[in-house]
Amino acid sequence: MNSVPDKIAIAIVTFNRSTFLKELLVSAAKMNTPAWRIIVVDNASTDDTQDVVAAAMADFEPGVLINHRLETNTGGAGGFSEGTRVSLENGADWVWLMDDDVEILPDALEKFAPWMARFTCLHGRRYDYDGSPFYWQAKFNDFLGVPLPYTRKTFNKEGFALTNSGTFEGMMISADVVRQIGLPDPRFFISWDDAVYAWLAAQVTDVAYVDAYVLKRKREQKQISLAGVRHLNDSSPLARYHVMRNRAYVAKYFESQGKLNRFGFAIGTCLTFAKEIFRLIAVEHTLRGSGVLVKGVRDSRKLLADKTWKPMDPQDVPASLH
Structure with a gap:
């Protein structure tokens, strides 16, 4: 059985969603294997986000939870770029990138561990807010420059699929890959930044989508199901x-x-x-x-x-x- 790598930093980007952030930090404190560092990038929130982070400090060992507030809202792209930068400055070997509207499943890192011994950029699966599987567009068609969706039959017998796209709702990436491709690009502000970042990673390493549930979405959205292949929000x-x-x-x-x-x-x-x-x-x-x-x-x-x-x-x- 593979052990969980030591220096995993969770980089969370938040903006005016303190209720979701509070629930996420509670789930982070209940992980079977605690994260080495948790960096909360506050994108200049105007709600009580800072109070939520301050209160959560008591749930972690000293120095684990890092409050990194930005002076302006740099969008998800800017937040994840900054979260990755701060993670590596603090000595992280891995960065797990996620929005504030998810919950970490207690055994997430144990489920990731075998795959982290094999891949240096990967994604686990997520449950939707209602407990159903959540689908995301997962593989770029290089000719069209757009990602195409996976289906339930995508995973091979070993339980993974190689891809070249990704999402910052759960991308796990090693510091070594970041040093090869650079930080996430803040110029995107929102949209396409995560897909392109995984695509860049796929130019230097295998990027894997693994059939292991590690997160659950907490935010309900209007959506329709497209033939059971994916949801359109x-x-x-x-x-x-x-x-x-x-x-x-x-x-x-x-x-x-x-x-x-x-x-x-x-x-x-x-x-x-x-x-x-x-x-x-x-x-x-x-x-x-x-x-x-x-x-x-x-x-x-x-x-x-x-x-x-x-x-x-x-x-x-x-x-x-x-």
């Missing part, structure tokens, strides 16, 4: 805008790795736009919000024309201060 104007705007950053990263097929990527962008229109109609029963998508497309074109853009530099990954 509701969205927000901010998210819709960045889904389209950030296609430019996806293209830039594909181009930086010599993997951009401009014709296929254009088709993928059209499919992404169509999916967001379908989301509006099928999940939210409206077309209000389509203008935000159009604005995202326009701003994406401006970013694509930026000749000064460069990917995140691995040289900027900090060395451990401990």
Whole structure:
């Protein structure tokens, strides 16, 4: 039986959801094998998040729970970039990235341990808020530049599937891989940042999706089930805008790795736009919000024309201060 690696840091990004954060920290304190460090990146919350973090300190050994408050809201992308940076500065060998609206299952690290001996970037499975399996788009089609969904039959006989996409709702990544590909890119703000980060990891190592449940989502969302393959959730104007705007950053990263097929990527962008229109109609029963998508497309074109853009530099990954 594989032992749990020693220096696992959990990086949590939160913004004005103190109730969810409190429940997550309670679950972290009940883990069978405690995390080495827990970094809470507070994205300039205006609620009682700081009080929640302060109260939770008593549930952990001194120095385990680190309160890292930002002066401005940098979005999920900025928060996870900062959480990864702080984790590595503190000496983490692994970083487990997660939003604030999940609960950690008590035996999560024990379930991860065998896979961490084999892979350096991986994802476990999640239950939805109602206890049903939660699906996520899990593998990039390089021609289209979009991730395609897994089905229940994806896992092989050993209980894993190799992928090239990911989510910051549970990605586990080793510090060695971070040092090769750089920190998560804060310029995304929200949307596509996690998928692209795992795609970059897949250029240097195997990325695995393992059939082991480690998290449970706590936030209920409007959603529909698409033939049992995945769920399509509701969205927000901010998210819709960045889904389209950030296609430019996806293209830039594909181009930086010599993997951009401009014709296929254009088709993928059209499919992404169509999916967001379908989301509006099928999940939210409206077309209000389509203008935000159009604005995202326009701003994406401006970013694509930026000749000064460069990917995140691995040289900027900090060395451990401990």
